[in-house]
Structure formats: structure tokens, C-alpha cells
Amino acid sequence: MAKVKTNAMRILDTQKVPYEILSYDANDGKIDGVTVAGKIGRDAAQVYKTLVAVGASKNLYVFVIPVEAELDLKKAAKEAGEKKVEMLPVKDIQKFTGYIRGGCSPIGMKKNYPTFLNESAKQIETIIVSAGKIGFQIELEPDQLIQATEGKYANLVTAKKD
Numbered sequence: 549m550a551k552v553k554t555n556a557m558r559i560l561d562t563q564k565v566p567y568e569i570l571s572y573d574a575n576d577g578k579i580d581g582v583t584v585a586g587k588i589g590r591d592a593a594q595v596y597k598t599l600v601a602v603g604a605s606k607n608l609y610v611f612v613i614p615v616e617a618e619l620d621l622k623k624a625a626k627e628a629g630e631k632k633v634e635m636l637p638v639k640d641i642q643k644f645t646g647y648i649r650g651g652c653s654p655i656g657m658k659k660n661y662p663t664f665l666n667e668s669a670k671q672i673e674t675i676i677v678s679a680g681k682i683g684f685q686i687e688l689e690p691d692q693l694i695q696a697t698e699g700k701y702a703n704l705v706t707a708k709k710d
Contacts, residue, residue, distance in 0.1 A: 555656035581595050602633065604633075607630070
């Protein structure tokens with residue numbers, strides 16, 4: 549496999565943040581987080597997805613949550629200091645982030661949007677997020693992701709219903 553260097557990887561390299569590149573075959577079109585976790589042989593609880601939302605103020609926010617979880621828009625709005633937030637339409641993701649759906653990394657977007665990492669990440673040694681290209685993930689320590697994105701931990705997900 550060719551050596552791929554995404555924007556996210558270049559930023560981590562510049563910041564001297566250690567990370568591991570994980571790749572998977574995306575030719576079957578199955579790129580949802582739970583499937584990707586299986587493809588890279590990792591527990592889905594360790595794999596996080598990057599969601600971009602827009603606030604009532606029209607500001608953008610990045611929320612990084614476990615792939616099996618659902619973003620609680622009320623909690624997200626509260627953390628962002630907004631009355632409400634809603635998901636950025638898929639058609640706008642590339643325009644604002646430079647990434648495409650399924651390959652959106654929290655690191656290296658066009659602008660450094662306020663970034664929030666779900667607090668569950670504090671419980672695990674390393675987390676896995678998109679490397680900024682479909683077929684590639686990066687694994688790093690949660691605190692290093694916070695550092696690289698100038699982010700903060702937050703309670704962002706809907707409580708699991710049993």
C-alpha cells in the first residue's frame with residue numbers, strides 16, 4: 549500500500565504527536581464507523597466519528613463521539629454556548645472542512661473550529677479517528693487529540709436506552 553500522508557497526519561507530524569496509521573479496504577462502500585472498527589480489528593468503543601454542526605450563530609463546531617453513540621444536540625449546543633445546533637448538511641461538509649463525508653478528520657480542517665471530544669475518551673488509552681481520507685484512520689491518545697485540535701472534553705452523547 550502506498551504511503552499516504554493526509555493533512556491530519558502532516559499536522560500531527562509537525563506537532564511531533566505520535567500516532568499509528570490504520571488502513572482498511574473501502575471498496576465495498578461500507579465506511580460507517582462500526583464496520584470500520586471491524587475492518588481494522590478494533591473494539592467499536594475505541595473508534596470515534598467526527599461530526600460537524602452549525603449553531604444558531606452560524607458558527608461551526610466539531611464533535612468527536614464514539615461511532616456507536618448518537619450526538620445529543622441539546623448537550624452539544626450547551627457545550628458550544630449556543631441556543632441550538634444542527635448537523636451541517638452533507639453537501640456543505642467539504643466546502644467548510646476540506647474533507648468528504650466518511651473521511652472527515654477532526655484534525656486539519658480548513659479552519660480550526662471549536663472541537664469537543666466526548667468525555668468517554670478519557671476512559672481509554674488510545675482512540676481512533678479518521679485520518680482525513682476514506683480507508684485510513686489514525687490512533688492516538690485522547691489528550692493528544694485535544695492538544696492537536698485545541699479541543700476540550702465534553703458530555704455530548706445521548707444516554708443509552710436499555
